[in-house]
Amino acid sequence: MPPIYARRVLSRRRVLTAAAGTSLLPLVAACSPSAGTLDPDQLRIMVPNAAGGGYDTTARILAGIVEDEGLGERPEIFNLEGASGGAGLARTVHERGNGDLMMMMGLGVVGSLHTNRAAVGLDEVTPVARLLSEPEIVMVREGSPHRDLASLVKAWKRDPARLRFGGGSLPGGPDHLATHLLAEAVGIDPREVRYRVYDGGGPTLAALFTGRIDAALSGVLENIDQVRAGAVRVLAVTGDQPVPGIDAPTLRDAGVPLGFANWRGLVAPPGLSPRQRDRLADLVDRVHDTSAWREAEQANGWTDDYLTGSAFGRFLMVESDRVGDLLDRLGV
Structure with a gap:
């Protein structure tokens, strides 16, 4: 059985474009108080569930690297719980034109949109980057x-x-x-x-x-x-490779024909200007390029799975369809 998503090896893009179906409104963004130059000490990263979980820890590691590597002031991390990530996604959509906000998300948010029949969708946000996969x-x-x-x-x-x-x-x-x-x-x-x-x-x-x-x-x-x-x-x-530091086989090595990986990434509100998207993309690119990020990946058993911009947006659409089909097939 194939993993829950097909890994793609693509070169990083410095310029983000919106996912298919996302309407960009530059004039609206230009009138927003957040539409000017990205001030790093104003950047906020929303975690759409409780503190201490995978999204929260990943966001805090990323924020620490921004500060420690001199890439800017440490972004503020805040938690907004509700509907297994649906409340956070709705808030992100509501923040149209706000170029100083990103939301950490992953497979759990995709699933919650199906099970909770959310009123907002992944085609309404600006895709920034898929960062990693984790078994x-x-x-x-x-x-x-x-x-x-x-x-x-x-x-x-x-x-x-x-x-x-x-x-x-x-x-x-x-x-x-x-x-x-x-x-x-x-x-x-x-x-x-x-x-x-x-x-x-x-x-x-x-x-x-x-x-x-x-x-x-x-x-x-x-x-x-x-x-x-x-x-x-x-x-x-459940991944395709053993995890360093964990003495356990993969499912396939144990005789079970299954590969599975979770993933995490960042999205931003809709309606961002090209300049706003570029600045967010550049910051995440610079974090991803640091040795500190590679060390964090190794320490936490993550696989680098970097994908940006419109390619990440297409992945979100494919992933949403895949999860919906899986839920139907599994009868759960």
Whole structure:
């Protein structure tokens, strides 16, 4: 089974264009108070969920690099929760012409637009850049009887209704999709999966430690400290390559024909002028070019998956269609 998205290796573009279907209104943007020169100390990055999760940590790493590498004043990070990212996307669309705002997003936001039937769409924002991809990890608590993926799958297939899985994303998000795709790949009807939703990685780990769930699929970044401390046992990683520092095979190496990756990127409000788009693109380009960003990728198990401008906009449209089709096919 192919990964949830097809990776594309494209050269970086310095100039961003809007996604297909996004209307640019330069005259409106020019009248906006944010339409002038990008003042780095005014730049804000919205995180559309709670502090401490993957979006939040990625945004704060990026902001720190902006400051530490002398690229500008540290951008302000703020959290706007609601509708699994839908509230943040609606706010971004509402900020038409504001060139001092970006929103961190990823696969979870795409899924939420389908499951919540959002009134706004990805074709209404300005695509800035896809930054990275990140695999999920299949994990159990250290005291679990399952010491490898084969043991977990055997128990799961024997009684699908008995094994309880958890994750920090709602239907359509990465944890949810990875769990149900794993079930499908090992021959279990995805509709039989017992999947419990928790509000992020922390509550998911708490449920795992207290035995409320038997296994969890979640992102590397949110769990790396617990993995390194030996508090959880990783049975497999869902990406195409092993993750440095995590002693676990890929799903394919463990005999399961599945590859899956989450991703994160940045979008901005609609109606930006070419100058506003260029300035945001240039800042993200310069962050991406630093050794500090490469070190962050390595430390957090990320894969560089940089894609900018209109190419990223086309990816968003393809990804939205793909997630909708997956939800329909999985019956979830």
